[in-house]
Amino acid sequence: MLSSCFLYNSVGSIDETAIQNLSLIVNLTKNIQVRSQSYHDDEPDCEDYAKYFPSFVWVVRDFTLQLVDTEGDPITSKDYLERALAPQKGFSDSVENKNRIRRLLCSFFKERDCFCLVRPLTNEDNLQNLDSMEVEKLRPEFFEQMMYLRKTVLNRIRPKQIDGKSLSGAMYAGLVHSYIRAINEGAVPNIENAWSYVCQSECMKAAQEGADAYDATVREILQDKLPLPLDELKNYHAMGKDKAMALFKKKAIGDQVEEYLKDMRRKIKQKFQALKHENEKEASRVCSSFIIKEFSGINKKLKSNEYKSFHDFERDLRLFNTYFMDNGPNAPNKRLIILEFLQKSLNDGANFFIKQLQQEFELQKTISS
Numbered sequence: 437m438l439s440s441c442f443l444y445n446s447v448g449s450i451d452e453t454a455i456q457n458l459s460l461i462v463n464l465t466k467n468i469q470v471r472s473q474s475y476h477d478d479e480p481d482c483e484d485y486a487k488y489f490p491s492f493v494w495v496v497r498d499f500t501l502q503l504v505d506t507e508g509d510p511i512t513s514k515d516y517l518e519r520a521l522a523p524q525k526g527f528s529d530s531v532e533n534k535n536r537i538r539r540l541l542c543s544f545f546k547e548r549d550c551f552c553l554v555r556p557l558t559n560e561d562n563l564q565n566l567d568s569m570e571v572e573k574l575r576p577e578f579f580e581q582m583m584y585l586r587k588t589v590l591n592r593i594r595p596k597q598i599d600g601k602s603l604s605g606a607m608y609a610g611l612v613h614s615y616i617r618a619i620n621e622g623a624v625p626n627i628e629n630a631w632s633y634v635c636q637s638e639c640m641k642a643a644q645e646g647a648d649a650y651d652a653t654v655r656e657i658l659q660d661k662l663p664l665p666l667d668e669l670k671n672y673h674a675m676g677k678d679k680a681m682a683l684f685k686k687k688a689i690g691d692q693v694e695e696y697l698k699d700m701r702r703k704i705k706q707k708f709q710a711l712k713h714e715n716e717k718e719a720s721r722v723c724s725s726f727i728i729k730e731f732s733g734i735n736k737k738l739k740s741n742e743y744k745s746f747h748d749f750e751r752d753l754r755l756f757n758t759y760f761m762d763n764g765p766n767a768p769n770k771r772l773i774i775l776e777f778l779q780k781s782l783n784d785g786a787n788f789f790i791k792q793l794q795q796e797f798e799l800q801k802t803i804s805s
Contacts, residue, residue: 437468437615437625438608440596441589442490442545447497450520450550452534461540469626482543488598488627492545493589499552517550551585554578598631601689606641610634635690642687643700646680650704653679654711663719663767666712673708680704719767726764727777731756738785746789753778753785 446454470484494517505511511519521538524531542548556578557563571579595602596611603611614630654676658664664672684700734752743749760774767773 437488437627438596438612439490441493441593443493443495443589445495445497449499449501450494450496450517455520455534455537458537458541461537461544464540464544467624469624470628482540485544486546489544490596491547491549491592492541494548494550495585496550496552498555500554501552503552513550513552514548516552517548549588551581551588553581553585556582598627598634603634607634607638610637632690632692636692639688639690639692639696642684643696643703645687646684646700647703647707649683650676650680651707654707658711663715663722663765665766666715666768669712669715669768673711677704716768719765719769720773722765723767723770723773727760727774730759731777731781734781738788741792746786749785749789750782753781 444458446457448454465485468485470488496513503511503513503516505515505519521542523535523538554575554577556566556574557569558575562569562573596608597603598611611630611634614633615625618625618630654672657672657675658669680700684697688696734749734756737743737752738749743752757774757778761771764770764774
């Protein structure tokens with residue numbers, strides 16, 4: 437369940453005894469489930485298992501036979517394996533039991549191969565010290581066969597895959613964790629459930645990484661650039677969102693991709709709303725600073741009674757509006773900010789002139805008395 441290539445070692449030859457020793461194959465379906473029965477009423481068949489099982493390599497050690505067919509013609513070790521796995525003739529229970537193992541082995545492991553290795557030493561006394569012996573002391577034939585086996589297996593090996601998706605280290609670790617958890621809980625390891633667990637974990641990480649990538653991209657672009665017009669801010673938002681989507685699609689796997697994609701989009705939308713609020717807040721700050729600085733001249737004239745009429749004051753307010761729109765910060769809600777300020781200034785100016793008129797009226801009234 438965890439390997440991408442399963443190497444099975446036996447000694448001597450592939451005879452009936454060697455095949456019967458593979459009876460564990462019969463019990464695989466009892467100890468491994470490919471999918472959750474709560475979601476599927478139909479029983480899985482051998483083809484369902486074959487999609488998840490690794491390739492199978494039978495290594496026959498201390499091989500002494502000649503690789504030839506019944507007519508004496510040379511055959512390959514793979515041909516030797518396939519001939520050994522051919523169904524036996526007969527209808528007895530014994531024959532059926534033998535054929536069942538052969539049938540399941542061929543059904544579970546679609547990709548099969550065999551390598552036959554001669555005994556590494558001719559002197560049996562040295563076999564006990566085989567692991568400490570130098571390569572030069574091994575039989576040249578054994579060494580060549582071993583190197584060929586090693587080269588072939590390593591060239592064919594591929595990352596562990598499920599549903600055509602190669603597993604990363606983190607995904608593989610998640611798969612191991614899921615299987616071990618099931619075994620420790622006394623349950624049968626379930627490939628579909630384990631894969632679903634891995635997919636959920638990867639989708640969750642992909643959604644979070646995508647949202648983080650959006651945040652990092654937008655923050656880097658907007659560093660020291662706020663405030664910005666809303667259209668320009670939306671353009672940068674789109675750039676960050678595209679990067680987040682590309683990252684998510686690259687890493688997310690499984691049947692729940694859309695669910696986690698919605699979650700990532702929701703997070704990005706929240707981040708954009710927060711960014712808009714920050715932009716508006718900064719716009720208000722810089723616009724207020726600009727207005728206070730540039731409006732001081734008009735305010736000074738008003739307080740010093742330099743305006744002959746309210747009409748003159750209104751004229752300067754209109755001129756200031758034009759000046760602000762042409763020279764003020766390039767910020768969102770710019771027009772709204774200046775209109776609110778001018779409305780307040782207009783009211784304050786009107787109150788000021790009314791107060792002045794009242795004072796003049798009171799003075800004239802006092803003089804007349």
